[in-house]
Amino acid sequence: MNKYYIGTRLRGFSKKFLTERKKLISLEEEYLPHITFVRPFFTKKEEDVLQKFKETCENFREPMKFRLENWGIFDVMKKEEKIVYAGVNSNKSLDLFVDSLEKNLTQLILYESKKISDERVLHATLSVEKDSRIIESILKEEFFSIDQYLLRTFISKNKKIITEYDFFLQRILNEEESADKNLFKKTIETFKEKTGLTPSKNGFISKN
Secondary structure, eight states: OOEEEEEOOOOOOHHHHHHHHHHOOOOOOOOEEEEEEEEEEEOOOHHHHHHHHHHHHHHHOSEEEEEEEEEEEEOOOOTTTTEEEEEEEOOOOHHHHHHHHHHHTTTEEEESSOOOOOOOOEEEEEEEEEHHHHHHHHHHSSSOEEEEEOEEEEETTTHHHHEEEEETTTEEEEHHTTTOOHHHHHHHHHHHHHHHHHEOOOOOOOOO
């Protein structure tokens, strides 16, 4: 049965920061730095899910900001394993967006498993670990807060992105467009125009 989830890819400095730390743990494991908005689910109504996803995204036109700012851990089903993650501090508009996704899709999907926590904790998973020494070494490492804006959000099917919504171009992207680097440059240019900010490795630089 096909498995889906909804999230956003991390880019720029945040992607580099987490990818470098992942390599310290595992050079072989494939890693896509991302934040999950709607946890893994199944559906028999893919087209309806895609339509609700599009409609929900279209209702959010103001830039949504968030910050990666700390390390944390979740317990998982196997007591010896821990999920090590980068915590996300979100603003009200991003929280409302995630709430809207869950509400609008609830009649169309079946979640793969229960929530890890009753309280929503937006996060970017770094690794699932058994070795307490590795976990402790990650948690001790200094975390530099990283401000970000939600540029796009995707739907993944069997670990492959099948569609993505661009909040700054205000349109749905198919699989090919989602991977188009030239189109992403347009996203960044539109972001700069709308916010007056330029992304850099040290944060956002104002034009003023």
